[in-house]
Amino acid sequence: MQYTAAQSQSVAIIGASGYVGVELTRLVQQHPALNLLGCYVSEHSSDAGSLLSDLHPQYAHLVKLPLQGLSSHEKDFIKGSADTVFLCTDHGVSVELAPEFLAAGLKVIDLSGGFRLNRVEDYPAFYGFEHEQNQWLEQAIYGLAEWYPQEIAAAQLVAVPGCYPTAALMALLPVKQAGLLSDNKIIINAVSGVTGAGRKASLTNHGAELSLQAYGLFEHRHTPEIAQQLQQDVLFTPHLAQFPRGILATVYAELNDDVSDTDLDKAYQCYAGQPLVRCERQARPAIKNVVQQPFVDIGWHRQGNQLIALSAIDNLLKGAASQAIQCVNLQLGLALEEGLL
Ligand SMILES: NC(=O)C1=CN([C@@H]2O[C@H](COP(=O)(O)OP(=O)(O)OC[C@H]3O[C@@H](n4cnc5c(N)ncnc54)[C@H](OP(=O)(O)O)[C@@H]3O)[C@@H](O)[C@H]2O)C=CC1
Numbered sequence: 001m002q003y004t005a006a007q008s009q010s011v012a013i014i015g016a017s018g019y020v021g022v023e024l025t026r027l028v029q030q031h032p033a034l035n036l037l038g039c040y041v042s043e044h045s046s047d048a049g050s051l052l053s054d055l056h057p058q059y060a061h062l063v064k065l066p067l068q069g070l071s072s073h074e075k076d077f078i079k080g081s082a083d084t085v086f087l088c089t090d091h092g093v094s095v096e097l098a099p100e101f102l103a104a105g106l107k108v109i110d111l112s113g114g115f116r117l118n119r120v121e122d123y124p125a126f127y128g129f130e131h132e133q134n135q136w137l138e139q140a141i142y143g144l145a146e147w148y149p150q151e152i153a154a155a156q157l158v159a160v161p162g163c164y165p166t167a168a169l170m171a172l173l174p175v176k177q178a179g180l181l182s183d184n185k186i187i188i189n190a191v192s193g194v195t196g197a198g199r200k201a202s203l204t205n206h207g208a209e210l211s212l213q214a215y216g217l218f219e220h221r222h223t224p225e226i227a228q229q230l231q232q233d234v235l236f237t238p239h240l241a242q243f244p245r246g247i248l249a250t251v252y253a254e255l256n257d258d259v260s261d262t263d264l265d266k267a268y269q270c271y272a273g274q275p276l277v278r279c280e281r282q283a284r285p286a287i288k289n290v291v292q293q294p295f296v297d298i299g300w301h302r303q304g305n306q307l308i309a310l311s312a313i314d315n316l317l318k319g320a321a322s323q324a325i326q327c328v329n330l331q332l333g334l335a336l337e338e339g340l341l
């Protein structure tokens, strides 16, 4: 297929050596309408100058680019040459970098949590830093691709959702939108593979320490992110497990009194025709079916007023990199699944 100039983009990837960054680099390299200008790490990174394929040999056939330190010279090059910058960096780094590229007129697709919450006041409590970019926070569009396509298509700054919120919201939004949920708190338990914690070694992701364990009780930063999108209180408990990638979310919600199976069927019909959503009544999604895939698998079950919705994604793909590509596809007017299937 031939793409017009308006349907192609030159892009730069910052944070390309991380787990999310390398998946995104692979997807950009395979994408017919995206031209990769460069892959960047921090200015004084010990990986600057290495080939991305030396760090991630599984993609050696696709990704031969060197990692470059993000000096002011490189930033100027990006500002002068790129249409879109992907930030696969830590939240605080993204909040610092995004305004520079936005002010230069570039589009920014941020895969961190730096621009996901609506209120600057929530950043100290949930992210541990003061957010000083209120004007960009106000303009950021939440990049849940199946739900906000028009807004994403027109956005200069897209905040790609967190991995757990993607899993939970994709399962819950159909019933919320259809007005089928009671006002009671929704309970979300989710289990993530260890790549969710990033590539840097720490005690948390050390092999000998890994087990299956809850963390972040009551206070994880994805609690306000999910609640904000749902406009309802949630009790979210993440769990870290000893497998590399994937998330399974189990969501418990109370239905209104008069909700029928037909109402539920109709609500989840919103995903009919969505190429990257596989949604079935009574399905029990499994992580093995979504790893290395851009899909979200959803199953829903009800007994009386109780709904249990299940959702599985690859945290590095639908939970990050492939969702970022969906956002760019929307911005270019391409099919949502372009370059992904
Ligand atoms: N892992 C996951 O499942 C998901 C992660 N996210 C979010 O995506 C982002 C990346 O996550 P992940 O890939 O796991 O993290 P990693 O720690 O694996 O990667 C971080 C990347 O950022 C680079 N980096 C660090 N500081 C700077 C800087 N100042 N300037 C430029 N580059 C820098 C690192 O390289 P170096 O240190 O060598 O400079 C590395 O390439 C985070 O915000 C994370 O919260 C979102 C959804 C899912």
Ligand SMILES: CC(=O)N[C@@H](CCC(=O)OP(=O)(O)O)C(=O)O
Pocket (backbone or CB within 6 Å): 111, 112, 113, 161, 162, 163, 164, 192, 193, 194, 195, 196, 197, 198, 221, 238, 240, 319
């Ligand atoms: C297993 C694990 O540690 N997961 C990460 C979430 C990764 C992610 O998607 O979230 P952000 O983009 O908000 O960082 C965590 O709980 O902090």
